[in-house]
Amino acid sequence: MKLRLFPQEPAGLVLLAQMAGVIVAATGTLSEILGAPASEHQRLAEELHEHESKSLDLHFALLTHMRTSFVNPLPREDMYTLSRHLNEAMEKLDAAGDLVALYKLDRLPKRAADQLEIISRQAELTVDAMRKLEDLDELEDYWIEILRLAKRAERSHRIWVAEMLKDMKSTQFARHRDIANQLVEVTKDMRKVATQVGSIIVKES
Structure with missing residues (x-):
């Protein structure tokens, strides 16, 4: 049986999908x-x-929408x-870019590109998932x-950290590690989004 919440005002899902889309663009x-x-x-x-800044604007727009809409497609807390x-996740992507600029790093290891590829894929999947939150049967594979x-x-x-520790001097290692840490934290935030979707699936099943 399809799990469907029959939202009356799905604009909130559109805003969530747009936020995930901003992450796709930022990864580029x-x-x-x-x-x-x-x-x-x-x-x-x-x-x-x-x-x-666009992500933050969308976040505030969603909060305003939830306060003023009569029926939301999901519980407000979700x-x-x-x-x-x-x-x-967007804030940490922004921080990673800031660090590259502040440290004036000309090159980063291929591991950085690998992490961005993962983030981009997570974000693309999340754009699609946010649009499908009113039909939860579609989302288990996403999770x-x-x-x-x-x-x-x-x-x-x-x-990546082990390779840097072996190949870099302490100052260089510290700078690259800062960026590596920001990127892996983005993937963890995207995982939190999926975990929340999983929680919604469980609650509504």
Whole structure:
């Protein structure tokens, strides 16, 4: 039997999908930063700041919508939690780009690109999942795949840190580790979104 919540006002789901879409766009900008010369970093970091500002605007728009709408597609606390995790993921992506610019790093290891690929995939799946929150039968595979990607990211992070520890001097290691930590935290925030979706599935089944 289909699990369906019959939302009267699905605008909140649209806002959540838009927040995930901002993360997709921001991942593209951060990928540009990793491949750009240091002279371009500040301009691209400003572009990331714009993505972060848009995410925050969408987060506040969702809060306003929930306060003023009569019927929401999900319990308000669930929608707020999803929005908060998405916004926190965007904040950490923005921080990673800021650190690359502030540290004036010309190159990062391939592991950084691997992590961004995982984040981008998580975000793309999440855009689709947010649009389908009114039909929960569609979302079990999403939940499982995001958890799989998060585990892959955490393993990649451990290997990245071990490689840096072996190959870099202490100051260089500290700078690269800061960025590595921000990126893996983004994957964890995306995992929190999926875990919240899993919780919704369980509650509504």
